[in-house]
Amino acid sequence: MGSITVINQYLTDVAWLNASACNFSIGNHIDVWKIGVSPNSSLIDSFLTILTPDEIARANRYHQLKDRNRFIISRGAMRHIFGKYLNQTPATVEFGAGENNKPYIKSTNQLNLQYNLSHSGDAILLAVSDSAIGADIEFINKSFGFKEVLADNFSTAEIDYINETDAVACFFRLWTRKEALTKATAQGLDIDLKLIPVLDGSHLIKPGIIASNNNWLIRSFALNDEYTASIASFPFIDKISFWDLDIIMNSPIF
Numbered sequence: 387m388g389s390i391t392v393i394n395q396y397l398t399d400v401a402w403l404n405a406s407a408c409n410f411s412i413g414n415h416i417d418v419w420k421i422g423v424s425p426n427s428s429l430i431d432s433f434l435t436i437l438t439p440d441e442i443a444r445a446n447r448y449h450q451l452k453d454r455n456r457f458i459i460s461r462g463a464m465r466h467i468f469g470k471y472l473n474q475t476p477a478t479v480e481f482g483a484g485e486n487n488k489p490y491i492k493s494t495n496q497l498n499l500q501y502n503l504s505h506s507g508d509a510i511l512l513a514v515s516d517s518a519i520g521a522d523i524e525f526i527n528k529s530f531g532f533k534e535v536l537a538d539n540f541s542t543a544e545i546d547y548i549n550e551t552d553a554v555a556c557f558f559r560l561w562t563r564k565e566a567l568t569k570a571t572a573q574g575l576d577i578d579l580k581l582i583p584v585l586d587g588s589h590l591i592k593p594g595i596i597a598s599n600n601n602w603l604i605r606s607f608a609l610n611d612e613y614t615a616s617i618a619s620f621p622f623i624d625k626i627s628f629w630d631l632d633i634i635m636n637s638p639i640f
């Protein structure tokens with residue numbers, strides 16, 4: 387069995403589109419959704435009406451109010467979004483957990499609808515596709531002591547790159563690439579992350595390092611000056627759309 391190719395790209399020309407323009411179709415492309423927590427906090431009570439008792443119980447187990455609110459908003463937004471893809475009401479969307487607790491949608495109306503969710507701070511990122519997908523978003527925390535974790539998680543070349551450039555921003559960008567790939571393969575972080583190459587360009591890795599025999603394309607981008615993110619997918623999916631979801635109850639898409 388040959389080597390696996392991992393390609394890393396940084397997208398500089400990302401255009402966040404109005405969600406009302408989305409046709410909610412699935413087919414050899416990726417839809418990326420960004421959802422703000424604070425802008426949608428007024429919808430929490432409404433979202434609670436479409437969550438299951440188990441989801442409400444999970445929300446109530448959070449000790450901090452900001453974490454509880456973020457869970458409710460992310461779950462409610464996903465239900466509305468997936469309801470559009472599946473042509474069903476938000477409350478009827480069913481979620482499950484697969485290998486390594488990777489989430490999936492139980493009933494997809496014969497659509498191969500796959501997704502991955504990530505959140506950090508006040509931002510939520512949702513990636514939707516018809517094949518394996520991984521997403522990670524990180525708040526660029528300038529006070530985070532990232533140097534303490536470099537040796538355990540990054541190669542020598544990656545460490546040199548981080549230290550030679552805008553260190554904090556580059557650390558989080560490269561970190562999201564490692565996380566996105568491990569989430570796409572349902573592998574989790576129980577892997578030697580140093581072996582996942584995340585510098586720009588094409589890299590070969592030996593079979594067995596990641597839980598996949600497929601080639602991968604990882605695309606990174608900025609949401610704004612405070613957040614960076616990455617999406618991992620199969621390389622043949624070359625179309626990706628970015629949607630800015632400003633959820634308001636009288637929005638035409640909902």
